[in-house]
Amino acid sequence: METILNISDLGKTYQSAGRTLTVLQHINFSISAGSTNAIVGPSGSGKTTLLGLCAGLDRSSAGAVELNGINLGNLTEDQRAQVRNQYVGFIFQNFQLLPTLTALENVMVPLELRNEKNIRARALDLLEKVGLADRGHHYPSQLSGGEQQRVSLARAFSNSPKILFADEPTGNLDAETSEKVVKLLFDLNKEAGTTLILVTHDLELAAKTQRIIRIKGGQLIADEKTIKG
């Protein structure tokens, strides 16, 4: 299978109050296109940082991130933004919808950025898929957490990303809603054939993916295939 994401010897350090804080070091793994993966680890293990680096949201201190054959380390922030816009989708723990845009408009933004055609129809289609076709004109603050995350899902898939990053997508949701959202996430993922990278500390959720990468203290401690894998 083709490799969509290749991480080699990745490290990240922060300068804080004159001390060097190592968050990640010597991380190596590669992700096959179309696979579903989970990065798990306890709080503070560095998994969110890892996700940020993989998605090109931040610069690494060492090593390289190769996304769809593009070395992100060589790109400017603006170029990385282009990469994100064209290949990457995001789902956040706290949804991160633009508060001043309606649900529909939130879904439309990535499409609009790419100057695509039929944006509105496609966005409506996506909202339909997440079951929120009738709530398109509501602002995020008027939606429940689950609904917001579903909008966020629709937005994440709107630009037909090659790879989708989800940071604790159910972290702010109750169990029942979580279940619905997770189901939706995996369904959409399957339908689109997108590569999924999930960051979570929820092992049950992680178990739904094909591969689990364990992080602890900034280091990769295990990389295992699940039953599904």
Place this chain on the structure above:
Amino acid sequence: METNPVNYQRKMNIPWLFNMAWRDSRKNRSRLFLFISAIVFGIAALVAIYAFKYNVQNDINGQAATLIGADLAVSGNKPADVHLKNLLDSLGDDRSQERSFASMAYFPKSQGTRLVQVRALQGNFPYYGAIETTPEQAGTSFRKGQMAVVDKTLMLQFNAHVGDSIKIGNSQFLITGILNRAPGQAGAVAGIAPVVYIPMQYLEQTGLVKIGSRVNYSFYYKFTKPINLDKLTKKLDPMLDKAGMRYETIESRKENTGRNFGDLSRFLSLVGFVALLLGCVGVASAVHIYVREKIASIAIMRCLGVKASEAFLIYLIQIVGIGLIGSVVGAALGTAIQHLLPVIFKDFIPFTISVQISWMAIGQGILLGVIISLLFALLPLISVRNVSPLNTLRLSFDDAVLSRDPLRWLVYLLIILFIITFTYLQLDSWLGSLFFTLGILAAFMILSAVAWLLMRLTKLLINGSWSYLWRQGFANLYRPNNQTLILMVSIGLSTMFICILFLIQNLLIGQVNLSSSGNQSNMILFDIQNSQKDSVARLTRQQGLPVLQQVPIVTLRIEQINGKTAADLQKDSTIKIPHGVFAYEYRVTFRDSLSGSEKLTDGTWIGKATPGKDIPVSVEENLAHRANLKIGDKIVFNVQGVEMPAYVASVRKVNWGKVQTNFQVVFPAGVLEDAPQFQVLLTHVPSDKVSATFQRAIVHSFPNISIIDLGLVLSVLDELLSKISYVIRFMSAFSIITGVVVLVASVRISKYQRIQESVLLRTLGASRKQIFAITALEYWFLGSLSALTGIVIAFGGSWLLAKYSFEIPYTVNYLPALILFFIISILTVIIGLLNSRGVLNKPPLEILRNNA
């Protein structure tokens, strides 16, 4: 799976950026409205103040024009030769001529004779103002026949009435009106000799203009088409100078009329500057907070692949849009205020303020609103370029995000340049603009420093032993997301402006001395001989008039300074004494104490001379400077043949701003008592009637005494001065009120800053009282500290302004400052409480949802 190449060169979709800017603005209209309202108030303040300023300036200029009555006046004491006549006839769009001279007029009915100033007039002069007469039409109709208009005091003096006749030279003129007031001619001549206007076509037959006659020839011009008079007069100057003629324009008259015009225009500049800054405070504080709230959204957009430049532009477009809307509405509101206010207050404003739409003010207001919005939005927005999309993964977007960016300095520079430029539009002087801007910068830095100190101190001081409410209230001052800096600066600056305006206004009003108000002299009696002095004073008091000043005057020359004579001066060019010092005939007085208008700047005042020793004299500052005199320098005076050795015992500063006798040199008592001298007496006559009676009495008993009646001259100036002082008061009152409104608006913006905390506390069960107390404490500290700082800066600022810009003595009244302090502090608390009221009246969740 194929690998698509990344299209890095994606074109910017400009319409989409506008679309996003528009979408982003819809969500919370009430909140947006609050921000826009701050801009609206700032710009409305600016536009209204500017508009008033321009109108008032025009009004005062119009009033000043009546002092001279024409755009250009040329005068000389010789008839113009052919060449000059051609030149004079080519000037202006309307021309008038006047011949004026002193003559003895005769009133046949009362058989009285008196020196008058005859003004023979031809043409439509005055072009500004009027020859004000009773009856009114006489001021123009006298030109049509052998008629005269006669000064009212003169009429009273000779008990003459309209319809009587007056003999000027060989001709009799019918008195057709009483002259109340007339433009043109400096007061001196009019004061010593009352004015009689006659038509010029009857001048010839009076037989008064002959060879040897002393006649003043005046030419008055009106320019209907706009013309650069400055340029014209510069061109004319050498030709006129050669012909021994002088010219005067409205501008030059204003300059010569004294400091009040200058004070007014400086004050209006100050007001303009304050309005500019008020506009800036209103707009900047709104924009600043608004953009800060948008940081989170920007991070999300970045995540989705929006380029930094695109995110930057989206908000820039939005801010410019908001700025534009706010400015246009503000300009409209300001113009409306400008039109409505004079109507509403017409009973309280004793003069008419002309109300014209000032496009200049509106244009500046809108431009300023947009540019200021832009510049102050840039500050947080340039940091947006560095907002890492990673922030979406983290929860807080605190100030650290908006940290150091070198471009920031560029924006600061732009803001400073902008302020200097707009200040220049108000001040018309680059140096002044620079200093004003530096002043504001200093004030800004002081306020920021105080804010920083406050944060530091509270952090250090707060400890667990305090009650929760106090701790919470204080902690709000330094916690993340605090509003200490922004509120300190906006409250502090507004307070400073208000206080400076108030203090300067007080100082300036103190400078305007109206002759009609109180006991200002408006009549001068001179050439009173020593033998007459007591009886003249007695007569004055008998008439119920005050003897405001009665001083002896001795004429003398300077013979030697430190042993050097005028002769030495020619031999030795290193002596730093101008020639004139020796050629001058000095009028000095002697007394044992300083007068109220004098202040020692150096040395000691000695009021009594010691017989046989050098005489200690006091020298006026300017003379000391000109003659290079220092304390202890020896001067030999020549008192009409008698040499008197003296030395400089003190140097005095003299306030020349009043009608009173002031002297370059003052002798102590005990030396000049027997020297040849005469007396000058100053009094105040309350009315023309009293003036006429008094003059009659003086002329009857002391025919040698000359009288200068400044009543007519001063009343013209009085009107102007009272107008100026009202304008100063009105503009400062209006600006102060506007300042308060802008202050309220900028504090009001902080409404959403504390909502999260308050709701959280509310959710945790805090009572209404507790939240009130916490809010009140926070705002009280912010309000009082910034007001205090602002007032302290205002003291310094107004002192600097008084000393260097207005050049007036500085005195300060602490009570109004104290009152201002409490008003501002309490006002801040009230707004703070009003801000949190919304939180208390609604369920927490609803608020959170609406304002997320």
Place this chain on the structure above:
Amino acid sequence: MYKFKLTFLLLATLIFAACNQNKKPATDEEAKSIIAAQPDSTSSKTVLFFGDSLTAGYGLDDPSEAFPGVIKDKIDSLKLPYKVINAGLSGETTAGGNARLDWLLKQKVDVFILELGANDGLRGIPVNETNKNLQSIIDKVKAKYPEVKIVLLGMQVPPNMGADYVNKFKAIFPDLAAKNHTQLVPFLLQGVGGIPALNQADGIHPTAQGAKIVANNVWGVLKGVL
């Protein structure tokens, strides 16, 4: 400030006509001698010029250019035993002159040249008032120094004052001269008054050139007295 300027204007130019700060100073010893009596010249006789700005040399670069200075030069060049005192005071009226006379009469005067009245005339002071003051001055001088020779300098006011006043004013001087048996220069400014080239810009005060003519007018009478 305007008020100051106003007052200044009034006090300085109209009344006193005294200030001219940019002009050159008196040269050398002359400056002293015309203003003050030389303390060492007790042996000679004294000519006292008692007058107003015309005597004081108002507006001239050097006060010694005024007509008394010109006459002094003449006296010196003729080696006549006279010392000249210039007691001119700008702005002086007959009333003022009358009052300050005692101060000047402290020194012995042999020839008293009376040049006052012009300021009275320009201010429209009643003619009999001027007449009275001049008479008083003459009386005082005569009382103190009975041997004194008095020369009265006649003045006229410009025609714009009105024929009536002009004529009455002009008559003061011959009348007084006749009554007191003094010498008279009929019109001091003969040949100068009303001629722009010989007068300063103000049109009243002679230039240095004008002062020479004035001096000649006076000398014509004075030489017979000395």
